[in-house]
Amino acid sequence: MTRPRTSAPPKGLDVEDTTASGRPPATRPAARPRRRFRTHLVVFIAPAAAIYTIFMVYPLLDSLRLSLYAPVDGVQTFVGLDNFVHLLSDDLLSDAFWNAVWNNLVFFAVHFFVQNPIGLLLAALLAAPTLRGRSAYRTLLFIPTTLSVVIVGFIWQLIISPVWGFVETPLLGQSSTALVTLALMSVWQYIGIPMILFYAVLISIPDELIEAATVDGAGAWSTFWRVKFPLILPTVGIVSVITYVANMNAFDLIYTVKGALAGPDFASDIMGTLFFRTFFGFQLQQGSSTMGATVATMMFLLILAGVLAYFYGWQRRIQSYQL
Numbered sequence: 001m002t003r004p005r006t007s008a009p010p011k012g013l014d015v016e017d018t019t020a021s022g023r024p025p026a027t028r029p030a031a032r033p034r035r036r037f038r039t040h041l042v043v044f045i046a047p048a049a050a051i052y053t054i055f056m057v058y059p060l061l062d063s064l065r066l067s068l069y070a071p072v073d074g075v076q077t078f079v080g081l082d083n084f085v086h087l088l089s090d091d092l093l094s095d096a097f098w099n100a101v102w103n104n105l106v107f108f109a110v111h112f113f114v115q116n117p118i119g120l121l122l123a124a125l126l127a128a129p130t131l132r133g134r135s136a137y138r139t140l141l142f143i144p145t146t147l148s149v150v151i152v153g154f155i156w157q158l159i160i161s162p163v164w165g166f167v168e169t170p171l172l173g174q175s176s177t178a179l180v181t182l183a184l185m186s187v188w189q190y191i192g193i194p195m196i197l198f199y200a201v202l203i204s205i206p207d208e209l210i211e212a213a214t215v216d217g218a219g220a221w222s223t224f225w226r227v228k229f230p231l232i233l234p235t236v237g238i239v240s241v242i243t244y245v246a247n248m249n250a251f252d253l254i255y256t257v258k259g260a261l262a263g264p265d266f267a268s269d270i271m272g273t274l275f276f277r278t279f280f281g282f283q284l285q286q287g288s289s290t291m292g293a294t295v296a297t298m299m300f301l302l303i304l305a306g307v308l309a310y311f312y313g314w315q316r317r318i319q320s321y322q323l
Contacts, residue, residue, distance in 0.1 A: 060300065066293035076290075083294040097295070099266060100274040101302070103179055107270060108247040110183035111190075116239055118187075119194030124224060126195070127202040138199070142192035149189075153256040156185045172257065175267035182268055186253050190246075194239045201235045202228060233318050241310040248303050251276070271299045 070079045087093050122141060126134050144152065160167045160181065171181040205228055213223045251272030254262055260282045262269035277285055279292025 063293045063296045063300075066290055067297040070290050083290055084298075087291065087294050087298070093291075096266070096269070096274055097298070100269050100271045103268065104248055104250070104270045104302075106179055107183050107186075107250060108244055110180060111187055111243050111247055112240065114184070115187040115191050116194050116236075116243060119191050119239075120198050120236075122191070122195045123198035123202055124228075126199050138196075141195060144189045145192040147189065149252040150256050152185065152189050153253055156188075157257060173264060175264050178258070178264060179268045182254055182257060185257075186247075186250070189253075194243070197235055197239055198232060201232045205231055234315070237310060237314045237318060240314075241307060244306045244310075245303055248299065248306070271295065271302075275299065 067083055068078060068080060069076045070083060071077070072079075087097055125131065126138055131137075157172070159165045160171050162168055162170050169177075171177045209227055210223060213227045218226065248271065250270055254268050254270060254273055255276070258268050260273055260277055262273040275292055275295045276282070277287075278295050279287055279289060281287025
């Protein structure tokens with residue numbers, strides 16, 4: 001009696017590697033090679049991150065910490081929110097604080113309603129295809145942005161001086177006109193920033209859209225408001241929040257022209273000058289690092305509130321388009 005023959009296993013496959021059904025087991029997928037860590041990214045990012053942390057993040061965190069302390073018998077003692085309560089309840093400090101906040105809002109409003117619309121108008125004119133010499137105009141309009149604040153303040157003081165200038169009324173010497181005059185001086189200097197931002201977006205709009213609107217019978221005014229303006233709305237929001245942050249941090253021009261007292265009678269006093277007097281002291285006013293840090297923290301909270309309002313009230317509702 002002969003034994004039944006069994007088929008030999010495939011070449012290269014051991015007997016123990018076959019299953020009961022005679023089929024080879026499923027093979028496992030090969031492991032993917034691990035991606036190497038990109039060390040060159042650290043080399044490029046680390047210096048900027050270190051500089052930003054040392055000069056921006058650390059001073060901010062230390063100011064927040066310092067605002068929670070106060071000197072008690074010559075020793076810095078944790079007092080919680082007492083400095084904020086004192087700032088908002090003390091007669092002298094409270095009046096100075098709310099006056100500075102109101103002046104800061106007025107300073108921002110002048111830039112928002114004067115600088116940004118004029119910057120948009122200039123950008124629209126520069127983006128016109130029929131304009132000749134736009135590079136020269138663009139350079140001339142942006143040059144004031146590169147000037148020193150000291151130079152700008154000195155030049156404008158001469159221009160609007162009742163003795164040397166063309167204005168008979170002392171605009172910087174009256175409480176009713178000092179702040180608005182300083183704001184307009186700042187508008188003249190920094191109008192090139194929103195102009196360039198708007199200009200960069202306007203020239204990126206495809207010509208096909210403009211030509212289609214023209215074929216449909218739209219004029220230049222209708223084309224701008226119905227075609228171009230909706231496309232630059234995200235940039236309008238960015239320019240607005242940049243204007244808010246920059247003006248809530250304003251200090252140099254007012255300090256250069258009016259000094260730390262921001263006269264006349266604190267009519268041009270803003271958060272920056274109030275912080276300077278509170279932290280470092282001025283004339284008969286004694287400086288306090290803890291109260292100065294409290295004023296700086298309030299500045300930070302006001303700026304943060306404006307930025308959050310932009311992100312949640314504007315950016316999330318505006319649809320952006322890929323140009």
